[in-house]
Amino acid sequence: MIKTDSPYYIPIPWIDPNTVTISDSFVLRLYVIDGDKSTPATTPTQEIEKTNFFGLDNSTSIDVSDYINSEIPFTLLQGNTTGIQNSDSQVWLFWDIVYTVGGVEQTPTILTKVLCTRGYGNGIEGMNPTTTLNGLLAEPIDYNVNKGGSVFIPFEASETITTEISLVREDATTVFSKAATTVSGELVQMLYVDLSEYPNDEYIEILYNDTLITTLEIKEEQKFTPLEIAFRNKEGQLQTFTFFREKKDAVSFAGDSYENSVGQPIDGVHQFKDFNTNARSSFLINTGWISEESSEVLKQILLSDVIWITNGTNYIPINRDQKALEIKKRINDKLINYEIGFKYSYNEKNNI
Numbered sequence: 060m061i062k063t064d065s066p067y068y069i070p071i072p073w074i075d076p077n078t079v080t081i082s083d084s085f086v087l088r089l090y091v092i093d094g095d096k097s098t099p100a101t102t103p104t105q106e107i108e109k110t111n112f113f114g115l116d117n118s119t120s121i122d123v124s125d126y127i128n129s130e131i132p133f134t135l136l137q138g139n140t141t142g143i144q145n146s147d148s149q150v151w152l153f154w155d156i157v158y159t160v161g162g163v164e165q166t167p168t169i170l171t172k173v174l175c176t177r178g179y180g181n182g183i184e185g186m187n188p189t190t191t192l193n194g195l196l197a198e199p200i201d202y203n204v205n206k207g208g209s210v211f212i213p214f215e216a217s218e219t220i221t222t223e224i225s226l227v228r229e230d231a232t233t234v235f236s237k238a239a240t241t242v243s244g245e246l247v248q249m250l251y252v253d254l255s256e257y258p259n260d261e262y263i264e265i266l267y268n269d270t271l272i273t274t275l276e277i278k279e280e281q282k283f284t285p286l287e288i289a290f291r292n293k294e295g296q297l298q299t300f301t302f303f304r305e306k307k308d309a310v311s312f313a314g315d316s317y318e319n320s321v322g323q324p325i326d327g328v329h330q331f332k333d334f335n336t337n338a339r340s341s342f343l344i345n346t347g348w349i350s351e352e353s354s355e356v357l358k359q360i361l362l363s364d365v366i367w368i369t370n371g372t373n374y375i376p377i378n379r380d381q382k383a384l385e386i387k388k389r390i391n392d393k394l395i396n397y398e399i400g401f402k403y404s405y406n407e408k409n410n411i
Contacts, residue, residue: 060149060173060174060175060176060178060189060190060215060246061152061173061174061175061176061187061188061189062175062176062177062178062179062180062188062189062190062293062294062295063123063124063127063128063131063175063176063177063178063295064124064128064177064178064179064295065124065178065179065180065188066122066124066186066187067122067123067124067186067187068120068121068122068123068186068187069087069120069121069123069154070118070119070120071085071087071109071118071119071120071121071156072117072118073085073111073115073116073117073118073119074116075158075160075165076168077158077165077166077168078158078160078165080160080161081111081114081115081116081160082111082158082159082160082165083110083111083159083160083161083162084108084109084110084111084158084159085108085109085111085156085157085158085159086106086107086108086156086157087106087107087108087109087121087123087154087156088100088103088105088106088154088155088156088157088167089103089104089105089106089107089123089126089127089152089153089154090102090103090104090151090152090153090154091104091127091130091131091150091151091152091175092150092151092152092153092243093130093132093150093151093243093244094151094242094243094244095241095242095243096151096172096218096241096242096243097241098151100153100155100170104126104127104130105123105126105127107121107123107126109121123152123154127150127152127175128177130150131148131149131150131175131176131177131295132147132148132150133148133177133291133297133365134146134147134148134297135289135297135367135374136211136249136251136297137371137372138209138211138251138253138371138372139251139253139372140251140253140256141226141233141251141252141253141256142235142250142251143214143224143235143237143248143249143250143251144248144249144251145244145245145247145248145249146213146244146247146248146249146296146297147244148176148177148244148247148295148296148297149174149175149176149243149244149246149247149295150174150175150243151172151173151174151175151243152172152173152174152175153170153171153172154170154171155167155168155169155170155171156168174243174246176190176247176294176295176296177291177295178190178292178293178294178295178296179293179295179362190215190294190295191294193267193270193272194214194215194222194267194268194270194272195212195213195214195267195272195273196213196214196215196247196292196294196295196296197212197213197273197292197294197296197298197356198292198352198353198355198356198359199272199273200273200350200352200353200355200356201273201274201275201276201350202273202274202275202276202300202301203276203278203301203303203347203349204252204254204275204276204277204278204301205254205277205278205279205280205285205287205301205303206254206258206277206278206279207254207255207258207279208254208255208285208287208301208370209251209252209253209254209255209287209299209370209371210251210252210254210275210287210299210301211249211250211251211289211297211298211299211371212249212250212252212265212273212298213247213248213249213250213292213294213296213297213298214247214248214249214250214267215246215247215248216237216239216240216245216246216247216248217239217240218239218240218241218246219239220239221236221237221238221239222236222237222239222248222267222268223235223236223237223266223267223268223269224236224237224248224250224265224266224267225265225266225269226252226263226264226265227263227264227265227266228257228260228262228263228264229260229261235248235250247296249296249297250265251371252275253371254275254277257277260277261276261277262274262275262276262277263275263277278303278347280303280304280347283303283304283305283306284306285301285302285303286301286302286306286344286368287299287300287301287302287368287369287370287371288300288301288302288360288366288367288368288369288377289366289367289368289369289374290359290360290363290365290366290367291363291364291365292356292359292363293359293362298356298359299369299371300356300357300360302344302345302346302347302399303345303346303347304344304345304346304347304396305344305345306342306343306344306345307342307343307344308340308341308342309340309341309342309343310338310339310340310341310407311338311339311341312336312337312338313335313336313337313338313339314333314334314335314336314337315333315334315335316331316332316333316334317331317332317334318330318331318332319331319332336408337406337407337408337410338406338407338408339402339403339405339406339407340402340403340407341380341400341401341402341403342400342401342402343398343399343400344398344399344401345396345397345398345399346396346397346398346399347396348394348395348396349395349396349397350395351387351388351389351395353395354384354386354387354395354397357384357397357399358384360379360399361379361381361384361399366378366379366401375403376403376404376405377401377402377403377404378401378402378403378404379399379400379401379402380400380401380402381399381400384397384399
């Protein structure tokens with residue numbers, strides 16, 4: 060599955076493969092399909108034309124990410140009971156190429172089909188990043204989760220075989236199965252775990268096709284109210300992360316004013332009149348003690364362009380409110396806790 064928040068380049072030879080002749084030009088036709096892989100490619104979503112002015116016989120590359128990003132949905136899922144559901148946050152990208160040789164338009168090339176999500180690659184990964192191969196579309200670490208809370212974890216489903224996601228507890232195993240599918244929205248399955256269903260468990264192991272892939276460490280916070288943050292992760296999927304410790308709230312005010320020369324303050328008249336007044340609330344929240352590896356998840360939260368406070372059903376939009384994160388190491392810091400700043404993504408006074 061390709062990630063389109065980073066550039067994705069399609070290499071295109073100037074030589075038409077059907078006639079084995081240098082082309083005058085070509086048209087790259089892109090089809091974005093939100094549905095089955097077998098859907099006929101009829102009307103292109105985008106056409107990109109290139110002219111071979113100098114009669115080149117090598118190849119060129121076209122970055123298609125910007126052409127399809129706006130076509131990829133991102134679904135805020137609703138959790139109800141523990142189980143799997145369709146992510147609905149990816150689409151098929153089909154493309155073919157129509158060459159013109161000697162002024163004559165040629166037969167289109169064979170259609171190429173790839174699955175797309177709005178994920179991204181790290182700068183060091185190189186061009187054309189793709190999703191991980193282990194099935195888990197999140198960082199492969201153990202996660203602290205709130206007893207009585209909830210969690211979303213995304214997994215890649217298969218086009219050819221049944222995918223099984225298992226919850227292994229001390230005294231029971233629950234298996235959720237997804238049959239082979241070629242429908243874009245079904246090719247990522249979101250595991251939702253309602254932890255209130257497991258009040259006596261201290262951990263839940265998550266297996267992907269019988270392979271242990273992550274463990275949920277169930278924590279009970281006695282003093283503070285845990286906060287679940289949802290975000291679009293590096294793999295382009297909805298994910299949640301729980302902050303356990305102290306939350307500090309603040310509010311900042313803004314507005315304009317002018318000096319009024321009509322009336323007297325003794326009569327209750329404002330000499331300085333305010334207008335366009337509004338405010339925006341923010342907060343600092345602490346993770347509680349986490350593993351060294353969890354810093355990667357925090358980086359993904361701060362890199363995400365969409366973040367929410369959630370309880371698995373409702374989503375309150377927020378934005379990051381800090382520009383740096385000092386990465387902590389256990390060898391230096393022993394116990395690791397981060398304080399992260401966010402601000403609510405709306406004004407206190409509704410003005411839209």
